[in-house]
Amino acid sequence: TSNYLRHVESMMVLPSGAGEISHLNAVILGEALASEENDLVFPCEEFSRQALVPSPEKYLGMYKRSITDPAGFWSEIASEFYWKQKWGTQVYSENLDVRKGPIKIEWFKGGITNICYNALDRNIEAGNGDKIAIYWEGNDLGQDGSLTYSSLLEKVCQLSNFLKDIGVQKGDAVVIYLPMLMELPIAMLACARIGAVHSVVFAGFSAESLAQRIVDCKAKAVITCNAVQRGPKVIHLKDIVDVALVESAKSGVSVDVCLTYENQSAMNRQDTEWKQGRDIWWQDIVPKYPTTCEVEWVDAEDPLFLLYTSGSTGRPKGVVHTTGGYMIYTATTFKYTFDYKPSDIYWCTADCGWITGHSYVTYGPLLNGATVVVFEGAPSYPDPGRCWDIVDKYKVTIFYTAPTLVRSLMREGDEYVTRYSRKSLRVLGSVGEPINPSAWRWFFNVVGDSRCPISDTWWQTETGGFMIAPLPGAWPQKPGSATFPFFGIQPVIVDEKGTEIEGECSGYLCVKSSWPGAFRTLYGDHERYETTYFKPFPGYYFSGDGCSRDKDGYHWLTGRVDDVINVSGHRIGTAEVESALVSHPQCAEAAVVGVEHEVKGQGIYAFVTLVEGVPYSEELRKSLILTVRNQIGAFAAPDKIHWAPGLPKTRSGKIMRRILRKIASRQLDELGDTSTLADPNVVDQLIALSDC
Numbered sequence: 152t153s154n155y156l157r158h159v160e161s162m163m164v165l166p167s168g169a170g171e172i173s174h175l176n177a178v179i180l181g182e183a184l185a186s187e188e189n190d191l192v193f194p195c196e197e198f199s200r201q202a203l204v205p206s207p208e209k210y211l212g213m214y215k216r217s218i219t220d221p222a223g224f225w226s227e228i229a230s231e232f233y234w235k236q237k238w239g240t241q242v243y244s245e246n247l248d249v250r251k252g253p254i255k256i257e258w259f260k261g262g263i264t265n266i267c268y269n270a271l272d273r274n275i276e277a278g279n280g281d282k283i284a285i286y287w288e289g290n291d292l293g294q295d296g297s298l299t300y301s302s303l304l305e306k307v308c309q310l311s312n313f314l315k316d317i318g319v320q321k322g323d324a325v326v327i328y329l330p331m332l333m334e335l336p337i338a339m340l341a342c343a344r345i346g347a348v349h350s351v352v353f354a355g356f357s358a359e360s361l362a363q364r365i366v367d368c369k370a371k372a373v374i375t376c377n378a379v380q381r382g383p384k385v386i387h388l389k390d391i392v393d394v395a396l397v398e399s400a401k402s403g404v405s406v407d408v409c410l411t412y413e414n415q416s417a418m419n420r421q422d423t424e425w426k427q428g429r430d431i432w433w434q435d436i437v438p439k440y441p442t443t444c445e446v447e448w449v450d451a452e453d454p455l456f457l458l459y460t461s462g463s464t465g466r467p468k469g470v471v472h473t474t475g476g477y478m479i480y481t482a483t484t485f486k487y488t489f490d491y492k493p494s495d496i497y498w499c500t501a502d503c504g505w506i507t508g509h510s511y512v513t514y515g516p517l518l519n520g521a522t523v524v525v526f527e528g529a530p531s532y533p534d535p536g537r538c539w540d541i542v543d544k545y546k547v548t549i550f551y552t553a554p555t556l557v558r559s560l561m562r563e564g565d566e567y568v569t570r571y572s573r574k575s576l577r578v579l580g581s582v583g584e585p586i587n588p589s590a591w592r593w594f595f596n597v598v599g600d601s602r603c604p605i606s607d608t609w610w611q612t613e614t615g616g617f618m619i620a621p622l623p624g625a626w627p628q629k630p631g632s633a634t635f636p637f638f639g640i641q642p643v644i645v646d647e648k649g650t651e652i653e654g655e656c657s658g659y660l661c662v663k664s665s666w667p668g669a670f671r672t673l674y675g676d677h678e679r680y681e682t683t684y685f686k687p688f689p690g691y692y693f694s695g696d697g698c699s700r701d702k703d704g705y706h707w708l709t710g711r712v713d714d715v716i717n718v719s720g721h722r723i724g725t726a727e728v729e730s731a732l733v734s735h736p737q738c739a740e741a742a743v744v745g746v747e748h749e750v751k752g753q754g755i756y757a758f759v760t761l762v763e764g765v766p767y768s769e770e771l772r773k774s775l776i777l778t779v780r781n782q783i784g785a786f787a788a789p790d791k792i793h794w795a796p797g798l799p800k801t802r803s804g805k806i807m808r809r810i811l812r813k814i815a816s817r818q819l820d821e822l823g824d825t826s827t828l829a830d831p832n833v834v835d836q837l838i839a840l841s842d843c
């Protein structure tokens with residue numbers, strides 16, 4: 152049926168030599184073998200024996216079924232969840248080909264369900280009411296708390312009742328701007344319970360970005376807290392919200408209710424700016440509501456949430472996920488990719504402000520009835536051993552994080568790790584960017600004591616859940632490769648012309664046919680959805696990533712091929728940073744490129760041209776960076792500002808980023824042909840100003 156399937160079958164012949172060494176426990180052959188491609192790390196037998204998917208053969212059997220009979224495969228899984236009413240005769244319908252009409256993806260249409268009910272009530276009815284749903288660890292040592300499934304449900308219901316009381320109805324949008332308090336997943340679930348659409352905005356975004364998102368979805372209410380502690384710093388979130396609400400009102404969206412959680416460890420209510428009539432303290436009102444709340448039953452295709460993400464051009468895109476397919480997909484990917492067992496204690500370091508926190512802090516784990524650790528603080532506070540302190544404290548078994556954190560902790564030395572036991576750990580995970588083999592090895596050898604498989608999960612805000620990731624008990628791994636597709640996913644690599652290439656190859660990563668967790672549209676802009684993702688290579692979903700496939704069929708992600716940079720696993724559009732820079736009154740033009748960064752993966756490198764007659768100075772540099780912090784958020788602040796009296800442009804005025812990238816990364820002997828530039832001299836000038 153599919154080329155991909157044939158390809159997977161052919162790769163079932165395991166790499167040569169595998170048979171001889173597969174009995175060894177977790178062998179690292181890195182030193183012995185020449186290239187990463189040949190570097191196989193086998194799951195230890197003990198792990199595989201207990202794994203949900205214990206062998207490549209088992210994986211292949213399930214994978215084959217998922218591709219040849221997606222309807223049967225997914226509806227069997229979906230039947231394990233609660234549906235008020237079953238979906239119609241068609242499990243899914245799709246059109247991913249722009250040439251055949253509008254792009255459409257639907258799963259379980261006509262099925263009536265509720266994701267909050269499935270995550271909480273269903274698990275409580277199954278006897279897990281007293282199981283811990285969330286362990287919360289605060290910024291400072293000794294600050295902690297926990298909620299059982301039953302008590303979580305009560306808190307969610309109280310907030311749902313409050314939201315209903317202020318007039319939030321099914322389909323209305325609620326913006327959530329909270330740090331990693333338990334109230335963040337509570338707020339998400341409370342919205343889901345009443346069919347409201349949540350739009351979580353990462354609490355590191357600036358007032359301006361928050362306002363933009365409030366306006367775009369016409370939020371009915373905003374949920375926030377007064378302040379948050381991050382390491383030694385206190386950030387006054389409510390002040391940021393106040394500014395954002397003034398801004399959004401100017402654009403015609405005035406929000407009547409700002410529910411504010413008093414985060415006492417960071418700031419007292421007396422010190423918080425307050426707008427009577429609009430602002431309400433969470434603690435004063437929410438606990439007064441009943442602890443039960445009827446579920447709003449929704450169609451599988453009703454929207455669950457919006458989450459904005461950066462693209463290569465213009466404004467952030469409001470990625471829309473719907474209820475049914477997302478529910479089934481996040482639950483299933485969580486279960487298999489982490490080899491989840493009910494006794495696991497799971498900790499994902501991601502913030503719920505990003506997709507990872509949506510799918511793998513809140514929904515995926517809770518749908519499985521898992522115990523989740525939620526950590527409010529900074530991973531290196533009070534010292535770089537904090538993560539392992541938390542692992543030991545809660546006996547974390549599955550630890551999921553980002554390469555940037557791995558790299559930054561790796562720099563601090565092994566002692567911070569080895570002073571903790573970590574013996575509870577059994578599965579590690581990585582997400583956000585390609586994990587470089589040396590970080591992989593450190594994560595595996597030092598953190599996991601060469602005992603815990605690493606699930607390197609490639610996926611995106613748009614995909615809802617894992618797309619390419621190793622099933623930890625099944626495959627020998629190669630450090631730095633995300634390995635093979637999850638059930639139901641058909642990744643294809645295409646060339647410039649959009650032709651599928653097979654075997655050992657590299658090109659653009661696309662996906663053929665839909666999967667339940669796929670996003671359905673961009674909020675209010677279906678055309679942009681089609682243009683960005685489905686027009687570049689007709690017939691496929693285009694991920695925006697480059698990828699190669701080696702002789703054994705392993706996938707190696709090579710990074711974004713569009714104008715998106717990945718800084719510490721955060722997606723930032725170069726166009727967004729450029730437009731922030733040029734809003735500075737003294738900046739005439741800006742061109743932003745990504746450069747390799749030891750810890751962050753990529754850093755932001757900005758070339759700026761100043762308004763005629765303005766001299767470049769240290770003060771101006773700082774003020775340009777501040778402008779970006781204010782417009783987007785601190786995480787998007789350029790690492791380097793490079794003063795550019797002129798930018799390399801073609802005669803038609805197009806900035807040649809290729810050249811800028813080379814200058815930024817000091818690969819001056821690789822500048823290539825500069826003769827087509829309108830003024831080739833600007834290149835020498837830029838190089839001369841490099842260290843300015």
Ligand code: WTA
Nearest residue numbers: 582583584585607608609610611612708711
């Ligand atoms: C990158 C985060 C390599 C990739 C879940 C993708 C990765 C973008 C990996 C999505 C990985 C994420 N290996 N690259 N394991 N995971 N990426 O939407 O470039 O914030 O397109 O979703 O991150 O970022 P997003």
